[in-house]
Amino acid sequence: MSQDTHSNQNQGSEPVASEGHKVNWSTLPEDVFRVFETRTAHNSAVYLLPTLQEIQSRNPQMKLLDVGSGSGSISASFAKIIGPAGGHVTAVDVNPVVLERATKILSDKYGVPADRDWISFEIADGHKLPFEDDTFDVVHCHQVLAHNKGQWEILREMLRVAKPGGVVAAREGDMETEVFWPPLPGLLKFHNDLEVRVIRARGASTSSGRELLSWALKANGGNRSKIVTSFSAWSYTEPEDRKLWAQGMIEVALSNPIVCESNIKSGITEAEMDEMRDAWIEWRDRDDATLSMVQGEILMRK
Numbered sequence: 001m002s003q004d005t006h007s008n009q010n011q012g013s014e015p016v017a018s019e020g021h022k023v024n025w026s027t028l029p030e031d032v033f034r035v036f037e038t039r040t041a042h043n044s045a046v047y048l049l050p051t052l053q054e055i056q057s058r059n060p061q062m063k064l065l066d067v068g069s070g071s072g073s074i075s076a077s078f079a080k081i082i083g084p085a086g087g088h089v090t091a092v093d094v095n096p097v098v099l100e101r102a103t104k105i106l107s108d109k110y111g112v113p114a115d116r117d118w119i120s121f122e123i124a125d126g127h128k129l130p131f132e133d134d135t136f137d138v139v140h141c142h143q144v145l146a147h148n149k150g151q152w153e154i155l156r157e158m159l160r161v162a163k164p165g166g167v168v169a170a171r172e173g174d175m176e177t178e179v180f181w182p183p184l185p186g187l188l189k190f191h192n193d194l195e196v197r198v199i200r201a202r203g204a205s206t207s208s209g210r211e212l213l214s215w216a217l218k219a220n221g222g223n224r225s226k227i228v229t230s231f232s233a234w235s236y237t238e239p240e241d242r243k244l245w246a247q248g249m250i251e252v253a254l255s256n257p258i259v260c261e262s263n264i265k266s267g268i269t270e271a272e273m274d275e276m277r278d279a280w281i282e283w284r285d286r287d288d289a290t291l292s293m294v295q296g297e298i299l300m301r302k
């Protein structure tokens with residue numbers, strides 16, 4: 001298992017756009033879901049855990065909202081922390097397909113008992129959450145803002161549904177800080193020409209990690225004293241992590257015919273895609289291969 005600056009880490013690759021401008025989360029390949037579903041509160045929300053415990057000790061029946069939960073591994077992990085004492089997690093996502101998947105694997109894969117009311121799932125857009133003001137003790141999102149325009153408005157909406165004294169927590173990758181070894185030309189091309197360029201082209205952010213604080217300030221009216229910010233890092237160094245990451249990248253960006261067609265429209269040739277695929281395979285199999293990416297984090301008190 002690879003390490004981040006806080007804890008054990010086994011994180012996932014973020015998919016690039018499938019249609020040049022928009023990710024179709026319903027059709028992500030199995031390998032990508034497999035990567036996402038290694039995420040837990042303990043490897044992806046370490047910066048939040050002390051605050052979570054503090055809130056839980058004051059209010060065992062605390063309510064947590066996870067926005068853009070995807071197939072729910074982090075949400076389920078929160079549920080296992082707060083559920084047994086009477087807390088509840090509401091996991092929302094715009095995509096019904098990922099929520100169906102989350103519901104199916106909740107008990108068998110994540111170990112959340114089916115007969116307990118620790119977690120519920122709902123379709124909702126982070127821009128317009130279907131909850132009253134002041135509802136949740138903690139409102140969390142992980143790797144969601146980067147895929148949206150108007151990121152600060154989502155944070156403002158998260159603040160709206162947080163209780164006074166509650167907390168909004170967000171963690172976002174900073175794609176431009178991705179570094180890897182060895183510097184294989186196919187990987188450099190993948191990073192610069194495909195990943196970063198395509199994400200920018202669909203209007204999303206490739207520097208969310210470093211921008212997060214500025215979005216948070218815009219969302220809370222500029223009250224810096226209410227925000228704590230930190231950075232950690234994704235780290236893929238161990239063979240199993242490298243295998244997951246490389247397969248995820250190949251599957252999501254270089255295998256699906258629709259994605260490949262979109263890549264070609266963006267000016268990437270078949271030969272370049274072959275070079276990228278070969279580079280990921282070489283990177284996956286080399287003992288000296290490493291990859292890391294900076295992650296921005298904020299905790300914002302309401």
Ligand SMILES: C[S@@+](CC[C@H](N)C(=O)[O-])C[C@H]1O[C@@H](n2cnc3c(N)ncnc32)[C@H](O)[C@@H]1O
Pocket residue numbers: 014015025036037039067068069070071072074092093094095098124125126127141142143144147148
């Ligand atoms: C990269 S996945 C992250 C999933 C999960 N949070 C994790 O870290 O594994 C992004 C998820 O956010 C969802 N999403 C993107 N924009 C959203 C929005 N505006 N409102 C709700 N969900 C959104 C997508 O449908 C997708 O499931």
